[in-house]
Amino acid sequence: MTKLDRPIFAPTAFNSNFIGSLPESPRKRERVGDELQPVGAYAGANPYNGVVExxxxxxxxxAQDPEFTDKDWWWDHHRIRFLNGKVGLKFLILLIPFTWVLLLVVGGMSLIGWGVLELAEQYEWSGLLVGLVALVLLPGWMFLSFWMIRPTTNWIMSTGIEFLLKPFEKSLSEKFDESLEDGCSEFNRVTGQVRFSLGRNRFFEAPFVEFDAYVERVVQQGGIFYRLMFVHRYTQKTFNQTWLSGVEASKSEVLAFWDMLQRYMDVTQPLPDVPRLEPFRHLDPVTREHDEKTGRDPRYWRDLDIEAWKHGRGVELLNRLRSYPWGSRVCKLTPQLGKVSLGEYRGMRPEGAWPI
Incomplete structure (x- = not known):
């Protein structure tokens, strides 16, 4: 970061001390099997697994971008975006070595098998001889191909791919960026708005206070798991397939993530003290004031020995998540529902919000 890009919070930014009047939900907010989460009541806890990762x-x-100016770093003091880096490019990069390994091992064995059969037919080999030759050549090629995988793949992914893609680098980058932007969703701290991508350059955008969050139970092989689900209260549009709502074995991990996300959006709170936001803490005025008062080490996460942390403060965090009385939280938003009609509220919503 080369300059202090301090955000000026918009009037629509989320403030837990002043949640305005909202219309009543057209449908019951309670859902069978899903737990509606309160708004504005904080445990001050962060998700353990998220911190470790x-x-x-x-x-x-x-190490690659000391100033964190890379556009592919998707968390900062303005917004949390839902994608990590160039997904299309990463998929391509993973596909290339996988294809090469498959071609080298399976393709080579298939070629040997075809060659043995052709020779057997031409020279009228007996079945026993065909079997013996195949028994020697096929395992031999498998061993040789496994030995060749590492050096050849390294060459392909460095010199080879660079040579092949160099003429198309600019156009490929533009295409990937366009695809990425089309799928970009975000929670915006400055404006208080939430945007979910619908694909094909369509976005569902609405104020944070219009979304109800649920801990959704996900039944999979091996048991019951949990993830965070967002439901727009006035249209019932549901969003639960984002990376934000990854399936977790521990409910407390999901509850902690919701706690962290609310504090991120709440401009009365400093930014959550999590690794991804550390490089930007001094750029948020509320957070900067908090850190100056508490004397927080500005490089705490960047210089951290994570293995030592796991056996110290990490254990404390895990115990706190497991023992915290999550059921005692009191929602600040629910009392505001029904204080204004839907018709009146439509005129109070920010420009660009999805129609209700």
């Missing part, structure tokens, strides 16, 4: 991501990224 993001510390390495943060430290690795800093």
């Amino acid at each position: 993001d510390v390495k991501t943060l430290q690795d990224h800093e």
Whole structure:
């Protein structure tokens, strides 16, 4: 970051101390099997698994981009976006070595098998001889191909792919960026708006206070799991297939993520103290004031020994998530429902919001 890009919060930004009047929900908010989550009541906890995963991501990224100016870093003091890097490009990069390994091993064995059969037919080999030759050549090729995988794949992914894609680098990058932008969803701290991509350059955008969050039970092989689900209260549009709502074995992990996400959106709160947001804490005025008062180490996560943390503060965080009385939270939003008619409220909504 080369300059202090301090956000000026819009009047529509989410403020838990002042949640305006809202229309009543046209449908019952309770859902069988799903747990409606309160708004504006915070445990001040962050998801353990998310922290562990993001510390390495943060430290690795800093080695390549110390100022965190790369447009592919999708969390900052303005907004949290739902995708990580160039998904299309990453898929292509993963597909190339997979295809090469398949071609090298399976393709080579198929070619040997075809060659043995052709020779057997031409020279009238006996079945026993065909079997012996195949028994020697096929395992031999398998061993050789496994030995060749690493050096040949490394060459393909460095020199080879660079040579092949160099003439198309600019056009490919533009295509990937267009595809990525089309799928970009976000929670915007500055405006208080939430945007979900619907594909084909269509987006569902509405104020954060219009969404109800649920902990959804997901039945999979091996048991019951949990993920975060968002339902727009006035249209009933449901969003539960984003990376934000990844399936978790622990309900407390999902509850902690919802707690963290609310605090991110709430401009009365400092940014959650999580790895991905650390490089931007000094750019958010509320967070900067908080960190100056508390004396927080500005490089805490970037310099952290994560293995030592797991056996110290990590254990404390896990115990807190498991023992916290999540059921005692009191929602600040529910009392505001029904204080204004839907017709009146339509005129109060920000421009660009999805019609209701």
